Amino acid sequence: MSLKKHILDLRKRREKVQLGGGEKAIEKQMAMGKMTARSRILALLDNESFTEYDLFVEHEARDFGMDKKQLHGDGVIIGTGTIYGAPVCIFAQDFTVAGGSLGLMHARKITKIMDHALKMRVPLIGINDSGGARIQEGVNSLAGYGEIFYRNTIASGVIPQISVILGPCAGGAVYSPALTDFVFVVDQISKMFITGPSVIKTVLGEEISMEELGGARVHAEITGNAHFFAGSEMECFEQIKKLITFIPWNNTQKARAFPPKEPKFKGNIEDIIPADPKQPYDVRDVIKAIVDDSDFFEIQEFFAPNIVIGFGRMNGQTTGFVANQPLVLAGVLDCDSSDKAARFIRYCNAFNIPIITLEDMPGYLPGVDQEHAGVIRHGAKVLYAYSEATVPKITVILRKAYGGGYIAMNSRHLGADFMFAWPMAEIAVMGPEGAANIIFKKEIEEAEDPDAMREVKVQEYIERFANPYVAAAKGYIDSVIEPSETRHLLLHAIEVSSNKNDQRPYKKHGIPPF
Ligand code: HXC
Numbered sequence: 001m002s003l004k005k006h007i008l009d010l011r012k013r014r015e016k017v018q019l020g021g022g023e024k025a026i027e028k029q030m031a032m033g034k035m036t037a038r039s040r041i042l043a044l045l046d047n048e049s050f051t052e053y054d055l056f057v058e059h060e061a062r063d064f065g066m067d068k069k070q071l072h073g074d075g076v077i078i079g080t081g082t083i084y085g086a087p088v089c090i091f092a093q094d095f096t097v098a099g100g101s102l103g104l105m106h107a108r109k110i111t112k113i114m115d116h117a118l119k120m121r122v123p124l125i126g127i128n129d130s131g132g133a134r135i136q137e138g139v140n141s142l143a144g145y146g147e148i149f150y151r152n153t154i155a156s157g158v159i160p161q162i163s164v165i166l167g168p169c170a171g172g173a174v175y176s177p178a179l180t181d182f183v184f185v186v187d188q189i190s191k192m193f194i195t196g197p198s199v200i201k202t203v204l205g206e207e208i209s210m211e212e213l214g215g216a217r218v219h220a221e222i223t224g225n226a227h228f229f230a231g232s233e234m235e236c237f238e239q240i241k242k243l244i245t246f247i248p249w250n251n252t253q254k255a256r257a258f259p260p261k262e263p264k265f266k267g268n269i270e271d272i273i274p275a276d277p278k279q280p281y282d283v284r285d286v287i288k289a290i291v292d293d294s295d296f297f298e299i300q301e302f303f304a305p306n307i308v309i310g311f312g313r314m315n316g317q318t319t320g321f322v323a324n325q326p327l328v329l330a331g332v333l334d335c336d337s338s339d340k341a342a343r344f345i346r347y348c349n350a351f352n353i354p355i356i357t358l359e360d361m362p363g364y365l366p367g368v369d370q371e372h373a374g375v376i377r378h379g380a381k382v383l384y385a386y387s388e389a390t391v392p393k394i395t396v397i398l399r400k401a402y403g404g405g406y407i408a409m410n411s412r413h414l415g416a417d418f419m420f421a422w423p424m425a426e427i428a429v430m431g432p433e434g435a436a437n438i439i440f441k442k443e444i445e446e447a448e449d450p451d452a453m454r455e456v457k458v459q460e461y462i463e464r465f466a467n468p469y470v471a472a473a474k475g476y477i478d479s480v481i482e483p484s485e486t487r488h489l490l491l492h493a494i495e496v497s498s499n500k501n502d503q504r505p506y507k508k509h510g511i512p513p514f
Contacts, residue, residue: 017072020072020073034166037077037093040092040164054112056073057108057109071098074103076094080113090113090126091113093106100129100131114151117155128165128174130173149172157350162181163183163184165186170194170196184228184240197209222303224340226303228240259316261316270422272286280330283398287321289486292312304337305325315491315495320353322344322358322409333363334375335370342512345386346389354393355410357410358395359406362430364408378513383414393416393417394494395410395411396420402430412476418478420490422482426465427466427477432466439461
């Protein structure tokens with residue numbers, strides 16, 4: 001064959017294999033409102049940056065008629081590319097080829113690109129659209145998943161791992177994402193479950209639709225398995241691109257710095273907080289008044305909204321924000337919000353991202369439901385995560401800091417580097433009403449007018465304890481500040497912390513209260 005013929009032959013082979021499961025299967029995929037695996041990769045990565053590997057890989061299975069089946073690329077596309085110039089490794093499962101199910105060669109392709117990502121120390125993005133372990137390949141499929149989970153775990157905290165759920169994902173196709181850092185879902189397209197509705201009906205006799213069982217909203221709002229929710233695949237890709245701008249390539253680097261920008265917020269930051277301490281407000285308004293360009297990238301917006309987490313930039317440098325949300329349950333810590341905050345704190349710590357904590361909350365949520373759901377174990381995760389973190393840690397107490405909440409929300413005692421409090425901060429063991437009822441019980445009961453006496457005692461308590469000055473007098477608070485000084489002081493605190501070196505005793509690893 002002449003060179004030209006060789007090249008034409010290669011082109012023909014490529015074209016055929018790149019069709020995945022063929023035109024009919026592609027039409028079916030698109031009729032479901034889904035993009036193809038290849039078009040997803042091309043839409044996500046920078047133009048003409050994608051380089052594919054293992055295009056011609058074939059499965060070697062022989063059972064259950066597999067010897068007569070050709071599965072192009074064995075149902076998965078792998079390669080490298082860039083996002084805004086940052087290198088990434090990527091795989092996308094192709095549902096048009098045997099439902100994107102994972103056989104041995106399919107798994108080998110994924111583990112190959114995972115190994116590349118880990119060796120090259122660049123982020124890994126996995127687009128999942130798969131029925132899970134390929135049933136016809138038996139234990140080989142299970143082995144394949146095991147090897148993926150192993151690599152997810154080894155890579156955890158070393159390179160960012162991002163999972164995108166873009167189809168009905170079952171079994172191993174959801175456990176691998178669960179081991180990664182960020183999971184993206186798209187309304188009506190993403191489904192995640194260990195076993196689908198038909199297995200549930202067979203085993204338990206329960207009938208439920210795929211959407212109700214494990215649709216995008218379920219995971220964004222109820223289970224917390226998803227971190228980002230989008231209305232369309234293209235919106236989802238924009239979210240991933242934005243995330244990539246906020247995180248470093250690996251755990252030895254810092255995130256890329258951007259040109260500093262002043263917040264767009266105009267007005268008085270103190271006006272965001274109502275004068276009545278019982279009135280709620282949206283803490284995201286405070287964050288937007290502080291961060292560069294008022295650009296706050298929220299994570300897990302719809303799950304446990306009583307705590308707000310996400311990234312912003314301070315003088316161009318990525319910063320993690322953890323803030324109680326007075327709009328929801330007065331911003332208390334409960335099982336879910338503790339899990340949400342603790343995991344994010346550990347992410348920031350692993351990837352060299354300073355953490356700013358904004359505190360306004362009455363403590364941990366009391367009640368039988370919470371106690372029985374394990375609020376002790378879940379709540380302890382926040383104590384553990386803050387204590388463990390060695391990145392710069394700065395707290396601003398905006399208003400209430402009561403009881404366990406005061407300690408948990410990155411207090412001086414858990415290793416905060418800088419503690420600021422606004423002048424209306426209330427730092428005490430509990431709120432004035434509860435405290436007065438307990439410590440002045442006798443006086444109140446014996447008074448001629450118990451209600452009037454209670455009011456007097458509440459005021460007495462507020463004057464004595466519900467302020468930041470008792471804590472400031474002991475050095476637990478470094479500085480009581482005017483709200484308008486907040487951004488300036490935070491920028492300074494981050495700047496002076498840039499060479500922070502907090503060495504801890506050697507250990508193999510800790511035993512966090514999972
Ligand atoms: C082989 C599979 C497959 C699988 C789907 N297909 N899942 N082939 N192994 N696991 C094939 C179908 O046979 C079909 O092939 C094509 O993919 C499309 O599937 P449909 O069922 O027609 O699509 P849909 O109705 O959209 O349903 C998608 C689905 C369903 C919800 C994913 O296919 C399903 O429930 N699959 C099984 C899910 C599951 O229980 N997997 C086991 C996971 S165990 P044709 O040729 O007809 O187009 C596991 C172990 C790991 O993963 C455990 C980790 C701890």
